[in-house]
Amino acid sequence: MTSPPPPRTEPGPRSQHMVICGDDGLAHRLAVELDAVCGEAVTVVLPSGHDEHGAEIAALHRDPDSSVELLVAARPDERTLRAAGVERAAALALTYGDDQVNMTAALVARALNPTVRLVVRMYDRERGRHLERLLDRAAQLCDDAARDMSTTVLSDADTAVPELVAAAAVGHGHTLQVEGKVFRGVVRPAGTPPQPTDLATLAVLSGAHQDDPASQDSAETPGEDGTQLLPDTRTAYHRQFTHGRLLLEEITHHHPTEPAARARRGRARSWLRARLAHLPWRVFLSHQLAAVYGTLAAIVVALSTATALFADEHPWWKNTYLPLLDIFTMGDPATDESVARRVLQLIAGFVGLAILPMVVAATMNATEAFRAASAGHPPDDDVTGHIVLVGLGKVGTRVLVRLHTTGHQVVVIERDPHARGIALARELGVPLILEDATAPGVLDRARVRECGSLLVLTRDDGQNLDIVMAVREQNPAVRVVTRLYDDDFAATVQRTLRASYPDALTRSRSVSALAAPSFAAAMMGRHVLGVMPVERGSLLFTCVDVAGHAELEGRSVHEAFRENEWRVLAVGAAAGPVPSSESDTLAGLRLDRQGFDWRPVQGRVLRSGDRVVLATTRRGLDILMTGVQPHPTGRRG
Structure with a gap:
């Protein structure tokens, strides 16, 4: 018998305490990410502390330099969430593999702490969108809701896909979608002149890997021969003649014209003709099918010959036709015919019993092989x-x-x-x-x-x-x-x-390793639009309100730049949330329509009412958003 839950208390002042509830590798990776940058405690709720991921988190908990706490509980019910400190937590991540468990825990957590920042892992995208709107609407009804309160629904698959694609597509980099526009990272070889679609230099690549921005073999620290993330304008200009560069490029899409649509239909017809030509008709010429039907033909020939020799005289076609009817048990009994004809009919019937199952089986096997082969x-x-x-x-x-x-x-x-x-x-x-x-x-x-x-x-x-x-x-x-x-x-x-x-x-x-940075960024109130791998490091694209950031507010676009840390890519007006149906999405993150200027004047001063899109390093985003310097020696991950 379980004891009644403790009496409900009003949440006190919100700290930077983070809570993670999960049952797989994503929970562990998320704990590692937060432990590396978060200045306050991180509590991880696991259903069992004895599996592989529980043991890894327990080891992290035992590290004297770690702020990770471990709580073992069967399920994330109200008692468990209270024990984990959700009532005063800044953020809660629910990363269970069961959508229903995550959704139920999110509703309970919002009731316990209307201002907690929720990050929920959901496989069903439509259900995730409904849950996101429901929880945000419930939180907005609370008078003391924090300004950065939000609910973010993510899928680990969606957050991992961009880096998987970028790692496979050499020179194309990661794609970024904002306001219906599409951007991507492209590699320009040394000496390549600027292109009209180029927006900003993201990195100067090392000489060893100028064609591969995701390579991990080069030196991590910037230097004359190493990769330099977010270089200043002077460095980018002088090294463009000797080193490859990773640039952010705007992709222009054109709506297809009617002739283009007709051309597509023509290509579709050509594809259909080629598809019919490539169908695996040869499966019907298999050795098995040939042997079975060859045996059947030989038996028919033998019976036809015997009928012509020993039975009553019939036209040549009837001497073949009658044995076939007998084999398939379709002929009338030969009671009024000669003894030889009746004997041959019995022989044909027994032969039919033996050969017909083989004929049917061989035919079905060939048909199934044809279906399977033609499906591809x-x-x-x-x-x-x-x-x-x-x-x-x-x-x-x-x-x-x-x-x-x-x-x-x-x-x-x-x-x-x-x-x-x-x-x-x-x-x-x-x-x-x-x-x-x-x-x-x-x-x-x-x-x-x-x-x-x-x-x-x-x-x-x-x-x-x-x-x-x-x-x-x-x-x-x-x-x-x-x-x-x-x-x-x-x-x-x-x-x-x-x-x-x-x-x-x-x-x-590892998908959990690829997804963890986006989950961690969402827990810390960062609007991460994408991650681009660059050799051993990575660049994050984020959307940040200027208000409250001394490194941005009151500075010009040029002054707000910090070499190797962050660069302002676009400037727009910060506005209140818009309905979800009118907002752009990327990997489950909502980005309100702001009318961003992707070629801002370098002298433009950033005001408190502005919102900016930044390209940052991991260290730069940690400093910008928390003011906390990351651990000098990063943990595994």
Whole structure:
């Protein structure tokens, strides 16, 4: 029997205390992220302290330099949330794998503390949007709601997809969507003149990896030969002649004209004709089918010959027709005919009993093989430089959407014909191979020898590693990005493969590790629009209100710049929230329409009523948002 919950008390002054409730690797990664930058305690609520992630968090809790507290509870009910300190917490993250658990806990937490900043992990996007509006509306009814109170619904898959795509697409970088406009990071080789679409220099790349902004082999600290994030204008100008640069580029989209639409229809008809030509008709010429039908034909010939020799005389066609009817038990009993005809009819009936099941089985096998083979659409023989995507689950489907949106040529391998992304791949006309990628010949059919990148995103770590090793043997120079659930395993795989193939590019990514920075940023009130990997570091794109930030307010755009820390990309007016149906979204984060100026005058003074889009380093964002210097020695992650 459980004791009644303690009496409800009014929440006191809100601290910077953070609470995390979760049951998998994302909770651990989020604790590591917050522990590295948060100046106050972080409480992690786990259903059990004995599994792998619980042990890792317990080890973090035992670290004398850590502020992480551990609370073991079966479920995040009211008693558990009170014990975790939600009533006075600044933020609460709910990262359970069950949407229903997260939603229930979010409603309880909002009742306990109307001003707590909620970050909720949800797989169902539509349900997440409804929950977001409901909780924000409930909080706005509270008179003492904090200015930065908010509810943010995130999906770990959505937050991880941009970096997976950026790691696979050399030179294209991460895409950013704001106000219906699309931006991306592009690499300009040394000596390339400026382009009209270039907005800002994000990094000057090292000489060793000018073509790869996501490489992790170069020196982390800026120097004459190393990568320098967010350089000043003088440095960017002088080094553009000797080093590659990572620039933010605006992508201009044009609406298709009517001739273009007709051209698309023509391409669709051409694709259909090619599709019919590539159907696997040869499965009906298999050895099994040929043997069964050949045996049936031989039996019919033998019975026809016997009928012509021993039975009554009939026309030649009837000597074949009657045995066929007897084999398929479709003929009338030969009671009025000769003894030889009746004997042959009995023989034909017994032969039919023996051969017909084999005929049916062989035919069904060939039909199933034809259906399975025709469900896919292998790439043409002239396809080169494409991206091979293995796995069309939750993450793989969203990666496919992003790659198709940015114009990349993709070939998909998926063994499950009922996977969630199969219908989308067919709708997009993407070459699709419905077989196990580890089966002999499948990777050759996907033309991995000629591909530019390989993305392996199945849910099986062992299978992912098998595929990567097989591809490495066929194409040692291919760029490989693989998703692994275990973060330590991912790091070990990446080090080993890079040591074995030093000239190749290998990325091993854990989805929880990729998603944790966005969850942590949302807990700290940061509007993170995207993350762009740049060698060992990364750049974050955030939306920040100028009011309350001494480093921004009252300074010009030029003066607000801090080398290697942050740069103002766009300036707009800070306004109140707009209805969700009118707001832009990216990875589950809402961004109100502000009319941003993406080419602000450097002398423009930032006022308290302004909102800016910043490109920042992790350290720069920590300083800007919290004023707390990160730990000099970062923890794992």
